[in-house]
Amino acid sequence: MTLRFLLCLGLGAWLSGCSHPVRDVHQTHLQPVSLQQATQTVASDLFARIREDKGMLGRFTEQSVAIDPITDRYSQEQVAVSEEMTAYIKAVGTALRMAKLSVLSAQTLRSSQYVIQGTLGLEKHPKQPNKLYHLQAVALNVRNGELVASADAWIDDKHLRYQALPEFNDSPMYLVNKQAARPLAESYSAARFLMDVQATALLNDAGQAYRRKRYAAARDLYRQAGTHATAEQMLRVYAGLYMSQLRLGQAAAAEQAFEQLLALSFAQRDVLTLKILFKVDSEVFYGDALAQQQYQQWLRKMTEYMTKNQRCLHITGHSSRTGSAEYNDALSLARANRIKSVLDAGLGGDTAQVTAEGRGFRENLIGSGTDDDRDSLDRRVEFSVPACVR
Structure with a gap:
């Protein structure tokens, strides 16, 4: 018998992990629960897999984990509830006494072995009639990028603190997640x-x-x-x-x-997602005087760019999820036409260079129907860049 074989029969196998059982890295939880319970359940799943990733010695050593704050699945923005969820994740790691936990930063990245990332968004539940908030999260090995674990859970809280944090609220642009239709672990x-x-x-x-x-x-x-x-x-x-x-x-x-x-x-990008937003049930711009002044400046810059580069533009208006489909189709078209009129004027009346349509609430990013700052992104316009037809 070789020395390695003897070690694998004894204590050495237990410590060094001579054999690694195949394990499912994903855990799913279909029963809707509170935000706190869902977040802590997902965190527990991830931390358990992180500990397993280090083998038997991982049960006795602390793992350094950085938490990248949860983002909205569709707009990729951090919202107020992101901070609450980070606190819940930290509480789980502290209770398990197995992780050095921190928020992901340039400094903490240097000392972290793993990163937790996740998204939150309203989605159709497989067994429920209405959309619910769906939390998806992954744990990643910092050294090689390996997916160590993934987990998801459904949340029955309907009124989360979904206001965008200042650095996202003040941004002139939001970034549509092109992978939103796929599970987070599959798009990784x-x-x-x-x-x-x-x-x-x-x-x-x-x-x-x-x-x-x-x-x-x-x-x-x-x-x-x-x-x-x-x-x-x-x-x-x-x-x-x-x-x-x-x-x-x-x-x-x-x-x-x-x-x-x-x-x-x-x-x-195929779509230009400037954050030009509208008040509820209105074609009036959303935001304070500074925000509305910025909208005008952004549109002026767009006309300058279009003129210089001979580009055309298609505007799609959107609305939040309240009222009839017919009413919101008309409202979203009116919003698109308002932007079109501004651009047409800046282009010297060349109305063929800009086209417009309304999509109502069929392409909501948030979809909560709260008609306040939490779903303000649903009352937007988007710009696509078709080939110019003369």
Whole structure:
């Protein structure tokens, strides 16, 4: 008998993991429960798999885990409830006494072995008649990007604190998640995680600084994130530079950042998702005087870009989920036509360059129907860039 075989028969097998049983990395929980219970159940599943990932020795050693705050599944924005969920996840890890826990940042990334990421969004439950909030989360190995665990749970709380956090609320753009229709674990890519994670950590740092009104620090951190960012992440970088420099009174620098954001959006994405929003049941712009002034500036920059680059634009109006489908189709079209009239005027009356349609509430991002700031993204317009037909 070889020494290795003898070790595997004895205590050595228990400690070194000579054999690794095949395990299912995903856990699902269909019974709707409270936000706290759902979050803690998912966290318990993830931490159990993290401990297993280290083998038997993992039962006796602390694992360093960074929590990337939960984002809305469709807009990829962090909302107020994200902070609440982070606290619940931390509480589970502390109770298990098996993890050093922190929020994902550039500093904590350097010392973390695992990262937890997740999304939250209203979805059709497999066995319930109505849409419910669905939490999906994954645990990832920082070193190699391996998916260690995934779990999901359904939430029966109907009125979550869904207001966007300041760095997302003030952003001129939201980013539609193109993978939203697929389960989070299936849309995950180790290569993409490894490319994204450094910039993600720095963007979290920049967002924290912006939230604390440390706008100069936020600007510098957004610039630093730009040195690591993918093309998709650069949209958040330019948006962050725009809003932090605007807060610092650096109008020319903010305008330049917006121009870069616009150019990259046209180049990289099929849909331009400027955050031009409307009041409930109205064609009137949503937001304070500063926000409405920014809308006009954004539209002016769009006409300048279209003229310079000979681009055409299609505007799609949207509405929140209250009232009849017919009424909301008309309202969303009226919103699109309002934007079209502004762009037409800026283009010297060339009405063929801009087209418009209304989609009512068929393509809601939030879909809660609360008609307040929580579902303001549903009262939006989107811009697509078709080929010009002359």
